[in-house]
Amino acid sequence: MTKETIGIGTLCRSGQCISSDKTLPTNSSLAIALTIACGSVGLALRYFNREHATSDAFQFLIPWYIFARDHGSDALAEAFTNYTPFYSYLLLIAARFDWLGQPLSLVKMISAIFEFGCAITVAWMVWRTTKLPLRACLAFSAVWLAPTVIFNGAMWGQADSIWTFFALISVAMFMWDRNGILSFAVAFAVKAQGAFLGPFVLGMILRRRIHIAWLAAVPVVYIIFAIPVLVAGRSLASVLWVYMDQANTFHRLFISAANIWIFAADTPYIIGVAIGLVLAAASGLALSIFIASSKRSGPEFILLVACVSLMLMPYLLPKMHERYFYAFELASIALSCINLRYLPFAVIAQVDGVLSYLAYDRGIAMGLPPAAICNTFLAFYLVLDLWRGEASEIRFPKLAWLSFAVSTAGLVCYLVLAGSGWNMSPVYLIATGLATATTVRLLKETQRASVSGSERLL
Numbered sequence: 001m002t003k004e005t006i007g008i009g010t011l012c013r014s015g016q017c018i019s020s021d022k023t024l025p026t027n028s029s030l031a032i033a034l035t036i037a038c039g040s041v042g043l044a045l046r047y048f049n050r051e052h053a054t055s056d057a058f059q060f061l062i063p064w065y066i067f068a069r070d071h072g073s074d075a076l077a078e079a080f081t082n083y084t085p086f087y088s089y090l091l092l093i094a095a096r097f098d099w100l101g102q103p104l105s106l107v108k109m110i111s112a113i114f115e116f117g118c119a120i121t122v123a124w125m126v127w128r129t130t131k132l133p134l135r136a137c138l139a140f141s142a143v144w145l146a147p148t149v150i151f152n153g154a155m156w157g158q159a160d161s162i163w164t165f166f167a168l169i170s171v172a173m174f175m176w177d178r179n180g181i182l183s184f185a186v187a188f189a190v191k192a193q194g195a196f197l198g199p200f201v202l203g204m205i206l207r208r209r210i211h212i213a214w215l216a217a218v219p220v221v222y223i224i225f226a227i228p229v230l231v232a233g234r235s236l237a238s239v240l241w242v243y244m245d246q247a248n249t250f251h252r253l254f255i256s257a258a259n260i261w262i263f264a265a266d267t268p269y270i271i272g273v274a275i276g277l278v279l280a281a282a283s284g285l286a287l288s289i290f291i292a293s294s295k296r297s298g299p300e301f302i303l304l305v306a307c308v309s310l311m312l313m314p315y316l317l318p319k320m321h322e323r324y325f326y327a328f329e330l331a332s333i334a335l336s337c338i339n340l341r342y343l344p345f346a347v348i349a350q351v352d353g354v355l356s357y358l359a360y361d362r363g364i365a366m367g368l369p370p371a372a373i374c375n376t377f378l379a380f381y382l383v384l385d386l387w388r389g390e391a392s393e394i395r396f397p398k399l400a401w402l403s404f405a406v407s408t409a410g411l412v413c414y415l416v417l418a419g420s421g422w423n424m425s426p427v428y429l430i431a432t433g434l435a436t437a438t439t440v441r442l443l444k445e446t447q448r449a450s451v452s453g454s455e456r457l458l
Contacts, residue, residue, distance in 0.1 A: 031137035038141035045145070046112050049154040050105040054361070057104055061157050065103040069095035076232035082249075084222070084242050085229045086190045087159060104157060111153030114161040119143040121168040122334040125175065129299045129338045139337040142346075148329050148353035151361065160326040163191040167327050168334075170197060171306040174204050175299040181205070181214045185221035192243045193314075193324055199284035200309035203291025204302075250319055257320035258356045258371035276318035283312050290386070300338050307331045307345075308382050315379050322356035325375075329353055340396075344404075344442045348378055351408055355415070363420030370411060370432040374439045381443045397445035404442045407434040 060082070067080045068091040081088055094106045101109075123140035127133070143149060152158045166187035173180030184201045187194030205214065226239045253272040254265035264272065291305050310328035314320045329349045336346040352374050355367035411431040418428065
């Protein structure tokens, strides 16, 4: 059996890894076997959940598919979805395979294809950075089987894997010193949430001295994708107004995302929207300037700043859904597989995501406050890590992990047993407090390992 050095004793500085004498045995055969096994489990989960339906499925997804199936290409003349034209094309393609299954199953097949693409992209990021097949395999499996991915696509049939796929491609291109603006433009043309990567892309434009004219690719790509529906007879105004219609769908600062607006939901709507936009714009601009001026380099640094961009935007903006952290959740998996010190960030993101999804799927609204609190600390420590920029020694704070696992499991069990709605009972408050405290402890232990590793390098 061959031996490959992987991250238990790895020091990372500016994306360059220095291996210590600690190694773990692994080989390509194990990686391939694990990938096949996890891939099969993921397919089985998607198959068994193919008919799981939410209210959105009955109200939107199934009627959209049926309209596309019944009208064929003539459907393009109508705004039969509230998404951009790109999604209409995917529905028309799926309708060609109507004989394969029920409408909802075929809609979910679209999501599954792009989920697979996201898993491949994350594995590619990890492989190009580490050259370790087992790491790449774990990255693929972690994305393919991630609880939030299963919730989003296999259970709900949502389309977040589509724009996330193109966003991840954009990040990967920049990681390898290539221009990822076109992929970013496609992500935005699929869904407005692609703009969450905007601060990162602007920072890379300034950093790499890419001509500012490249930003014109964003509206140009959108128009190019709209050409078939315009030729079919749909009005230009309806195509250009899609994102404004989506923004005006809800007039609430807090919808279902575990972000700061759960604590300020009673703020007057107009004032809250203005504050949220200013906060997001100022933070995004600060991040862009930091990226442009930072002396750090390497794939790991590029991925880290992309994660910060994908986290901060849905965290600061009002009117967000729980699934808008999707791209961050997958990018953090890639980051944790490249440098194991970031493993707590990926795990905490999944836990917070599950708590948020349960609020909608099972009506367990009391899971949102602890998820929002933990996301707050997650965002804080990500920014702190980016700002301090220390080299790190990978350590596993076993006691912190154990207490985090136990307290989080206790909180989830209590939420499921207690049922739906809000519940401010003493048991809930204790469970929430313990889960939050152990989250902070785990993140602090990770930061402490970073400081310790830096001091030993000096």
